[in-house]
Amino acid sequence: MGHYLSTDAPPGMAMYASEGVLAAMAAATISRGHASLLCALRPGTQEGALKALLALPSLPGVEDLMRGIEAKAVALPKAAFNQDDCGKCRFNSTNHAQLFGTSIEPGMCVNSECATSKWETHLEQLREQLAAKHRIIRIAPVSQHEHFRSVVPEGPFGLGQEQARACREECQEFGAVLCGTVSTPTYVLEDVCTNMACHVQKVELARKEGLLASRDRLWRAALVQHLSLLPRATNRAVLMAMLSCGWSAPRDLRAAADLDEQATPAGVLKRWLSMAESELIEHLAGAAGKLVAGAPAHQVGEMLRALHVKLQDYSSMSREFLKRLSVSEIDEVLGDLNVPVSEELRRAKRAGQEAYAAAAMASVSNEMLDGYVPRMFRY
Template structure:
């Protein structure tokens, strides 16, 4: 048989003829999912396989991909393909092998892949579902499988239980999974998924393990316990037969525990089975540490927070000091490792340099050269920091939206104040730059409000009337009015972007410390963790010494009051990085 090497290229769909595919049935739902996957990925992970047929091509393997591609992009589109010339026997064998080898991923494999993609999407289930070409419902079902214990996974893999059985088992506590699986496997006739669902619901809704307040459950008609018994006995022996009520109370309790954490942390979530790749503990040292300075900076990030677990065995438990951006955390750990390796190499190079300097032979008679050599022995060699800690570059993450909104408002107010009162040259320079780039950013309405006193308190949309009023102004008032123009710029989508505001402030060499200092209003915008970071950064914590820990343990309002009343502490001139431009 004559064959040629594979060649890869893009081929127009209309040039590909039907092949000798042994697969006759194409599941409609499966095809829809494949089409969604192609849209989400923007292409194919694996090209189709074709052979030449006169001036066109014949399909050997990949008919599902070809059909889905045609449905998404049409006959005129080009599809990635591998070309291999082969005779009929080899083509038939390749087609058969392709269909056997392309057995779909198992649900458990899909669950693990989905969990990793969800981590990349920072817990955004809608985005993860889009990337995988799934519905959110399908994603939720697959992610739930991540909590299935190993015997359940093995039973599903060996097809001893159905996928529906595994999905029901995965929502149970681990000890319940063990007993329920044993019952399911020991049944002479396999229980239907619907019948098994009733068994699981009965086992799962145990009142004794409920995390919500059970005061109302004692006299409830849906409590299977002995209604005449004491409350504790009713709860200990009872099960809830109203799943909807039980679930609603559980969700309300989870939400309540999450809300209680929002004063302390920037990012608070309820984490469910399958979301184990969406969070990671933020640690400074060790194999997974980001570094001491970086960890401190990360605590002010919008993705620093806490979670309330919704997994059956950890239901309601709180986990704090977590990073909600796992890819970023991985990057920071890699950066720390890279910095440590670079520092070690620099230290070794410095050591070798010092050793080389110590081996230099000094002339017998004193002179300038000897003095230089002697000085060389005591001098600090390149790369040596004389015992001082190396100035490490710390990446300051994005702050919370609350902080970003506050600082943008602050920066814009400083811009308006500075530009309106700037020297004639600087004021006109800013005005000219605005007129040459984005004249539409000027805020006529805001300017009119600011100039009411100068213009006589009357506003008008008549050019003639406004001009007459302006012509009557004194030269000093006219100059003041013109100076106010550049400071009045609009914000929002149609206004001057905050990056342009900052560039102007930097160009004018404006120092925020001359216009602002930390105050109650600023700290009220922060979580207690953000306040803690700022207090450490500005030296407030050090100034308070032992009293700081006591203040940190107080409620947010009292904490703020304590750190703003430190005797002898100079607050002016200390600008936190959260609001620095």
């Protein structure tokens, strides 16, 4: 190469050092340690790194150069691509101590172009495996794997049955994500939404719809149970009010009243008038229950108010309910229950809804919820 190397020079230095690196070492501009680290790189990279070193106000130490090269190298034990031909490669730092003397930590690849090519091949193989199942397949850094959520109907991030089905079958944002980089494992996330903003909105909508559905079930169940406790005259008045305002009975009312297909109004009247009062009230409540089941929710609430029904007599809450609430709704419940705002609750609130719900559950006992009806459930 035109530059003298001592006989004790590492074998790889003569084989792989660039002209510039040898010249700089011969002129004592850099040390043999610097040269050993540089000549492990690709020839073009050696020259660029040397030029950058010499442009600095003062020459970095060998240890500093070593750390800089390691920071840009690919850690092979963490990489997901095929490494069958990496073992004896001259760019594998495991071989550098023998080839060059001074070296970075073993198990590092200093040829980023080759490593990137292998990683892209690895991704393409994964993409081909997933293509038959998913419309879209995206690639994202490992640091972003939490930016994607599974499309599920139930749970903290549930979308409801219908919305989850629509997302899976129709949405162009539903698919798979390959999370990783050239120097990290690759995480395959399947059946996920890749549009977090949209997913958050739909989860919130499903959460609110779920709460409304729970409130609706409570209202209807409370009204039906309350009707069974009313005197006969009041029960009749309630039935008249329901029917006069268009509350319609479903087709299975006959079954609820234990009637056969041949029953006539006169026959039913005769039968019911012969019943004991308690039995008649039970049948009237069954008929009213069927009317309640199909009535508009807001009218059910109005009926509860007109009858002065105490929802707490028919409601049973548990701490699990807190998981379904937003941060502001949890605030509301804790305020209603006079729960002191501890530092732990403040930290959990800053961490987000899941952490806040968990902390709230730890601060509230089921006994505290006995007889409590959340504001969003009240009529």
